[in-house]
Amino acid sequence: MTTPDPSSLPDLSGRVVVVTGASRGIGAAVALEAARLGGRVVLVGRTRGALEELDDEIRALGREPAVLAPVDLTRREHVDALGGMLFERFGRIDLLVHAAGEPGTLTPVSHIDPTELQKVLAVEVIAAQHLIRSFETLLRVSETGRAIFLTCDIAASAPAYFGMAAAAKAGLEALVRSWAAELRQSRVEVVLVDPGRVAGTRTETRRYPGGSREKLPGSAEVAALILATLAQPAGGNDVVRLQSSPRL
Structure with missing residues (x-):
């Protein structure tokens, strides 16, 4: 898949769009843009107050x-219950955008706190498997089922002090690629998208404290690019890298 054209935004009228990490940042921006495009949006996040504020914007x-x-995506019973609720309410999912993430602390690998590592892996990898397990059938029912997972180029480059985040993203990518291969004969398309560095997000401030953000795109711009990928066929195991922002 090539870099998406932000002018080719899809009509999501009537389509059921589930967005995780919708409490803030990219997830919130994707959900708001999906609603603007007519989607029937499901906001998934830990903080009800933030979800209610976003719902007010949608209204x-x-x-x-x-x-x-x-919902706490790291708890399987929560995600299973969410899948059951979506089945009863809609009978399908047309689009899943998994934007929830946990950046972790920048530290030498030898200094990583095992408890924090477990938390990061739970949010980045275990939660993704919970979503796949509960939502695959709902996506298969849809005539236009697509799942988008957000990743980062550190999964391949693994720069110094990014070991915790790199391990988590590499695990996510392996899991999603394997799932995509399993779905090759189905109508469901699975895409890994690397949004790059995005101004104002928690990940950006945690990973690059004090760094210049003058030329970085905002969440709204990146959200439009993410949804523009729907206008193109999925690209197999390729990662779609949104070239609107600088790399490491």
């Missing part, structure tokens, strides 16, 4: 109120 656009799902 202010004159769009259908969002479904609020304050």
Whole structure:
């Protein structure tokens, strides 16, 4: 898949769009843009208050109120319950955007706190498997089922002090690529998207404290690029890198 054209945004009217990490940052921006494009948006995040504020913004656009799902994605029973609720309410999922993530602390590998590592892996890898397990059938029912998972180029480059985050993203990519291969004969398309560095996000401030952000795109710009990937066929195991922002 080539770099998406931000002018080729899809019409999501009537499509069920589930966005994780919708409490803030890229996830919130994707959910708001999906609603603007007509999607029936399901907001997944840990903080109900933040989801309610985003729902207010969606309603202010004159769009259908969002479904609020304050869920801990690292707990399988929570995700299974969410899948059951979505089946009863909609019978399908047309688009899943998994934007939830945990950047972790920059530290030498020998200094990594095992408890923090477990937390990062739970959010980045275990949560993704929980979503796949609970949502695959719902995506298969859709005529346009697509799942988008956000990744980062550190999964391959593994720069110094990024070992915790790099290991988590590499695990996520391996899991998603394997799932994509398993779905090759189905209608479901699976895409890994690297949004690059994005101004104002928690990941950006944690990973690059004090760094210049003058030329970085904001969450709204990146959200449009992410949804523009829907206008193109999935690219197999390739990672779609949004070239609007500088790399490491």
